[in-house]
Amino acid sequence: MDEGMSGGFCMKGGGGGGGGAKCGRWNPTAEQVKVLTDLFRSGLRTPSTDQIQKISSQLSFYGKIESKNVFYWFQNHKARERQKRRRISLVRQLDSSLPLPPPTPPTPTPPTKLHDHQYYCPEGDHHELAERERRLETLQLFPLHSCEEAEKMQYWSTRNDRRSETAVFSHAFVAANDCPLLDLRLSSL
Amino acid sequence: MDEGMSGGFCMKGGGGGGGGAKCGRWNPTAEQVKVLTDLFRSGLRTPSTDQIQKISSQLSFYGKIESKNVFYWFQNHKARERQKRRRISLVRQLDSSLPLPPPTPPTPTPPTKLHDHQYYCPEGDHHELAERERRLETLQLFPLHSCEEAEKMQYWSTRNDRRSETAVFSHAFVAANDCPLLDLRLSSL
DNA sequence: GCAAATTAATGATTTATTCAAG
């Protein structure tokens, strides 16, 4: 069951920089994860090559890391988030977990406290997600969990802004640690 | 902003049967809590509307209760279990800073085409830390036995396979009590 | 022993995300 401490890093013996074996799998540090998560949460979904290199470079400060690790991390994280959402939607396709206005007609006292909050989705007229969803069903084994463990910081986080991209980088790093605070802006390339 | 008023809803009038008295908020009975807890432990995390209604209906046997109470209970319980788990899991990242092998590949990776499609799949074993983290939490959460099955069943029970749902529910109730041994199967609705 | 005051649990709301659709 153990993750396999891996008697030691086998390193990718194969082709230079190519043959990644299961031996020396990247094991991100907490700081690295935090930075990546913050970047993701800040809107970064598919970093460009340049961005990946910068990120990787800066993250190497915290520990061993390669560009591809960054690339994979984003790809996996994005995919996993999607799957999670899909599964949840599936589970509640026809329903809506909610305090729901009791379908039970005879409710002597319709609580005034029952504000029309979020939950509310009576009809189950979901789109034709059925197909793919049904297939996903069998694939899902575990509930869900996200590595969103970032502390709640006052991110203005404007995903739309192009500036945010650069700002995001700095910010993420600042949040992660107070050490390097490097600049990953493309302009600084 | 408008904080002062607080909830400001001492809504009374009690629900149907209840009679006035403590109507500020639901006060679950021991039996109700036991059933809910067993359902949770059986893997039920986000009950559907139908499930909520059934649970609520059956739990009303023990005392006053509403659907939303069930909904909130699961929300809170799930969140607080996770929270508890998070507190404990401060131990991680044991090998964050390894001396890393001397021969750092001169060409970590010339990712010139990251955006096109797959980077380059070495072995296929590239997962991020999220997986490890998730597994850890899962194990800690259900140290007793495999709850994975229950969860799987839960997800499967969406629509195609109702037997699973039945199984989960029956299981929970059987374990929960010694009294009514109620049946929450959809078919029994 | 009881009751007011204080603390701990936990039910109920609000807020901030994320992905998806238009």
Place this chain on the structure above:
DNA sequence: CTTGAATAAATCATTAATTTGC
């Protein structure tokens, strides 16, 4: 790019435990 759907996290608020003084 904007809006919709649906949480999960964070927070608020009330009830039950308990502590303390008489």
